[in-house]
Amino acid sequence: MRYNPQKIEKKWQKYWAKNNWRLWRAKDNSRKRKLYILDMFPYPSGEGLHVGHVEGYTASDILARYYRMKGFNVLHPMGWDAFGLPAENYALKTKKPPQEAVRKNIKRFRKQLQALGFSYDWNREINTTDPKYYKWTQWIFLQLLKHNLAYEAEIPVNWCPSCKTVLADEEVQEGRCERCGTKVERKKLRQWVLRITAYAERLLKDLDLLDWPEGIKEMQRNWIGRSEGVEVDFKVEGKGDYIRVFTTRIDTIWGATYLVLAPEHPLSEKISPSSYQQEVKDYIQKALQKSEFERVSETKEKTGVFSGAYAINPATRERIPIWISDYVLMHYGTGAVMGVPAHDERDWEFAQKFDLPIVEVISPDGKEHSHLEKPYTGDGILINSGPFSRQKSTEAREHITLYVGGRKAVHYKMRDWVFSRQRYWGEPIPVVKCPRCGVVPLPEKCLPLKLPKIKKYQPTGKVESPLAGVPEWVETRCPVCKGPARRETNTMPQWAGSCWYFLRYLDPHNKKKLVDPKKEKYWMPVDIYIGGAEHAVLHLLYARFWHKFLYDLKIVSTPEPFMKLVNQGIILGEDGEKMSKSRGNVVNPDEVIKEYGADSLRMYEMFMGPLNFSKSWNTKSINGVKRFLNKIWNLVTTWKEEKQGKRRKREEEWHLTKEAQRRLKKTKKELEILRHRTIQKVTQDIEALHFNTAISSLMTYVNHLADFPLSYIDKKHWETLILLLSPFAPHISEELWQNYLGHRKSVGLEKWPKYNSKLTERKEFTLIVQVNGKIRGKIKAKVGISQAQAEKIARNLKSVKKYLKKKVKKVIFVPNRLINFVL
RNA sequence: GCCCAGGUGGCGGAAUUGGCAGACGCAACGGACUUAAAAUCCGUUGAGGUUUUACCUCGUGAGGGUUCGAGUCCCUCCCUGGGCACCA
Numbered sequence: 024m025r026y027n028p029q030k031i032e033k034k035w036q037k038y039w040a041k042n043n044w045r046l047w048r049a050k051d052n053s054r055k056r057k058l059y060i061l062d063m064f065p066y067p068s069g070e071g072l073h074v075g076h077v078e079g080y081t082a083s084d085i086l087a088r089y090y091r092m093k094g095f096n097v098l099h100p101m102g103w104d105a106f107g108l109p110a111e112n113y114a115l116k117t118k119k120p121p122q123e124a125v126r127k128n129i130k131r132f133r134k135q136l137q138a139l140g141f142s143y144d145w146n147r148e149i150n151t152t153d154p155k156y157y158k159w160t161q162w163i164f165l166q167l168l169k170h171n172l173a174y175e176a177e178i179p180v181n182w183c184p185s186c187k188t189v190l191a192d193e194e195v196q197e198g199r200c201e202r203c204g205t206k207v208e209r210k211k212l213r214q215w216v217l218r219i220t221a222y223a224e225r226l227l228k229d230l231d232l233l234d235w236p237e238g239i240k241e242m243q244r245n246w247i248g249r250s251e252g253v254e255v256d257f258k259v260e261g262k263g264d265y266i267r268v269f270t271t272r273i274d275t276i277w278g279a280t281y282l283v284l285a286p287e288h289p290l291s292e293k294i295s296p297s298s299y300q301q302e303v304k305d306y307i308q309k310a311l312q313k314s315e316f317e318r319v320s321e322t323k324e325k326t327g328v329f330s331g332a333y334a335i336n337p338a339t340r341e342r343i344p345i346w347i348s349d350y351v352l353m354h355y356g357t358g359a360v361m362g363v364p365a366h367d368e369r370d371w372e373f374a375q376k377f378d379l380p381i382v383e384v385i386s387p388d389g390k391e392h393s394h395l396e397k398p399y400t401g402d403g404i405l406i407n408s409g410p411f412s413r414q415k416s417t418e419a420r421e422h423i424t425l426y427v428g429g430r431k432a433v434h435y436k437m438r439d440w441v442f443s444r445q446r447y448w449g450e451p452i453p454v455v456k457c458p459r460c461g462v463v464p465l466p467e468k469c470l471p472l473k474l475p476k477i478k479k480y481q482p483t484g485k486v487e488s489p490l491a492g493v494p495e496w497v498e499t500r501c502p503v504c505k506g507p508a509r510r511e512t513n514t515m516p517q518w519a520g521s522c523w524y525f526l527r528y529l530d531p532h533n534k535k536k537l538v539d540p541k542k543e544k545y546w547m548p549v550d551i552y553i554g555g556a557e558h559a560v561l562h563l564l565y566a567r568f569w570h571k572f573l574y575d576l577k578i579v580s581t582p583e584p585f586m587k588l589v590n591q592g593i594i595l596g597e598d599g600e601k602m603s604k605s606r607g608n609v610v611n612p613d614e615v616i617k618e619y620g621a622d623s624l625r626m627y628e629m630f631m632g633p634l635n636f637s638k639s640w641n642t643k644s645i646n647g648v649k650r651f652l653n654k655i656w657n658l659v660t661t662w663k664e665e666k667q668g669k670r671r672k673r674e675e676e677w678h679l680t681k682e683a684q685r686r687l688k689k690t691k692k693e694l695e696i697l698r699h700r701t702i703q704k705v706t707q708d709i710e711a712l713h714f715n716t717a718i719s720s721l722m723t724y725v726n727h728l729a730d731f732p733l734s735y736i737d738k739k740h741w742e743t744l745i746l747l748l749s750p751f752a753p754h755i756s757e758e759l760w761q762n763y764l765g766h767r768k769s770v771g772l773e774k775w776p777k778y779n780s781k782l783t784e785r786k787e788f789t790l791i792v793q794v795n796g797k798i799r800g801k802i803k804a805k806v807g808i809s810q811a812q813a814e815k816i817a818r819n820l821k822s823v824k825k826y827l828k829k830k831v832k833k834v835i836f837v838p839n840r841l842i843n844f845v846l
Numbered sequence: 847g848c849c850c851a852g853g854u855g856g857c858g859g860a861a862u863u864g865g866c867a868g869a870c871g872c873a874a875c876g877g878a879c880u881u882a883a884a885a886u887c888c889g890u891u892g893a894g895g896u897u898u899u900a901c902c903u904c905g906u907g908a909g910g911g912u913u914c915g916a917g918u919c920c921c922u923c924c925c926u927g928g929g930c931a932c933c934a
Contacts, residue, residue, distance in 0.1 A: 238850045242929060270934060355933045369932050436933050632859055647871045719870035791866055796915040798866065835914050841865055845914045
């Protein structure tokens with residue numbers, strides 16, 4: 024029979040689905056060691072599964088199957104992150120409820136995942152849009168509210184005019200909406216905000232506990248943006264006001280020749296003498312209208328206005344002008360900076376433009392320079408700095424801080440998380456606004472607060488969600504005073520449900536608790552988390568934040584949710600470009616499965632290269648792995664037929680000489696050694712996530728097996744091969760294991776093969792003979808050969824002798840590797 | 847501009863600790879089988895050279911360095927991908 028992947032794959036998928044995937048079920052009470060292997064759950068879009076999903080999900084499936092065979096109790100679940108704009112936009116277009124699209128898409132995704140033979144524990148499937156699930160998302164929000172980590176505030180926010188909703192800072196990229204690419208506008212709005220900054224320090228510090236790609240950790244560090252410096256007050260001349268500035272370079276304060284306030288700074292409008300007020304007012308007005316991105320990019324050139332007021336530099340005691348400029352940001356530091364043009368690029372630019380004095384106070388060589396070409400931003404020797412002149416800038420900082428009356432301070436770039444969205448398809452925020460009692464959280468027993476079915480999904484554009492147009496839902500009673508009140512109509516952002524979903528898998532049907540503490544303690548943390556790098560600062564930062572909050576509430580027992588993170592690389596189209604519909608280079612996994620089979624698709628994506636590389640699709644290369652599976656199929660099925668006598672043994676056609684027989688006996692032993700080495704290599708490679716080289720060594724093994732007449736190959740070779748192959752290509756493995764090698768159990772229930780390290784150890788090696796570092800000969804030698812012995816045989820080598828006429832100055836001997844004669 | 851990752855045959859990639867560069871696969875070429883095609887199998891395949899069963903020279907983005915020996919370590923530079931970007 025020929026290898027027919029379509030037929031056998033369907034057959035075994037049915038077999039695995041029997042009894043609700045009992046084979047893959049994770050046990051909550053087990054004495055076995057646990058392993059939680061998690062995929063980033065997909066957003067079930069209308070386009071269906073992408074080959075990029077297949078890559079990460081195959082990798083985690085290989086690990087899950089491998090570790091089960093190794094005797095671990097493996098939790099490997101799957102679910103759906105189904106709130107979000109695409110479903111809502113679909114509803115807008117079709118005028119059908121998003122629930123319907125979501126149901127349809129989930130069904131398709133589930134079918135596709137099952138067609139790939141992924142060994143998920145489907146009994147634990149979750150869906151973030153299920154009220155039974157989002158009840159707990161809302162519950163966590165209430166806890167955040169209770170602990171003063173959620174608040175409403177009138178703040179400048181990013182507004183996407185196309186999506187008609189506000190966006191978090193993390194969702195804005197280069198001034199554009201991450202989702203639709205529209206330029207983000209700046210609006211001052213009353214919004215729900217989560218106090219993620221309260222966790223800034225811990226989010227930063229605990230990165231050290233994690234086995235994550237260094238790049239991702241670095242991105243989070245940069246996003247949090249901790250910087251240590253000094254806060255110091257400048258007295259406003261002639262008034263009682265003080266302006267507090269934040270600086271990381273207090274050592275440059277003698278060079279501070281002016282101050283700058285952000286336009287939003289409370290003193291900006293207050294300090295000007297009347298003759299300056301109109302100009303200042305105009306400038307502030309204009310600055311406030313610009314989006315943050317416009318402030319930076321559209322006007323490359325610095326702008327600003329002199330306030331007319333002066334402050335006293337606490338170091339020099341001189342009066343310096345106070346300016347107002349939008350290059351100073353209100354939300355960072357104190358919203359005011361001291362301008363040190365000689366030692367800061369931005370201040371330099373500003374001083375050049377407005378002709379402000381430039382005073383050099385740090386010198387790399389200790390000398391004063393009459394003319395500066397550009398600012399010097401490094402450390403050096405203080406000059407023109409009163410009592411601190413001649414000191415090293417790095418050493419004087421502490422004393423200068425005391426001298427000017429400043430104190431140490433830490434600031435972060437990260438801001439609080441704008442959490443409300445003006446859209447329908449999200450978790451309703453479970454609060455009520457009562458004219459008498461103010462903002463009143465819903466009592467927990469009223470959860471879930473379900474989304475009502477509505478007719479109009481059209482965003483109002485009035486900074487309101489479409490929910491505002493459903494009076495029967497909005498109008499309610501205040502839980503406290505029972506008087507008439509209105510529900511909050513904003514919903515939560517897409518990220519809310521994914522902040523904690525990995526906890527719900529542990530106890531998906533629990534009606535009383537988010538998760539049973541016993542189960543939580545057993546399963547957490549996630550041991551391996553696989554997904555794309557695009558979530559480096561969004562999902563992964565938000566989830567860490569919520570997890571730390573739940574840790575403080577003692578709902579979870581680990582400070583961090585994901586111990587090891589692995590990013591799969593992007594799979595590019597055949598043309599080396601990002602896959603996109605408009606380019607027409609999208610590879611559809613359904614079609615690949617139809618033509619090559621799921622096993623070939625899985626194998627190919629793993630064989631393409633290291634998991635974390637980005638790589639281009641190549642349809643021709645998938646033939647290679649298909650051929651490999653086909654070869655295994657032919658070898659095992661033919662071997663079986665020969666054993667059953669259905670086919671004439673091929674070795675009868677071989678007239679073996681005595682010499683050939685002897686050689687065969689020797690090679691049989693070598694084959695056994697190869698078997699053990701292959702087990703060793705595949706085992707080590709899977710654990711290191713080097714799936715491409717694991718497959719290579721399987722290929723090498725098969726190539727060697729194929730060199731012999733089948734009757735000379737013991738069954739154990741086929742068994743080992745199939746066991747090693749089964750995590751990668753489970754369908755063909757199951758078929759060969761049960762139907763051709765005669766086993767009753769699923770191959771997934773077998774034990775992973777062991778290797779004998781006595782056999783994998785090398786007894787012989789190739790001794791490299793070098794003269795002056797160049798290879799001049801190779802000799803087979805026994806492991807452990809002494810230098811004297813090695814030297815003796817090496818010197819006798821013909822190809823070496825001719826180089827050794829000159830005197831040998833030195834001999835370098837690396838045991839079991841090489842010998843090098845230096846002339 | 848700053849930070850991170852990477853640069854190895856025609857292509858994807860492999861190479862313990864600094865010790866045989868190019869495993870494995872794709873593509874290509876030659877051959878077997880076949881009426882033919884597909885499938886399968888065998889062989890060749892980094893570049894150049896010589897006195898061609900063999901040997902020599904060059905070769906891991908560029909240049910320099912350390913070393914008996916460098917794809918691997920150090921310095922300078924170039925290129926590609928990703929992230930951040932007036933954060934004081």
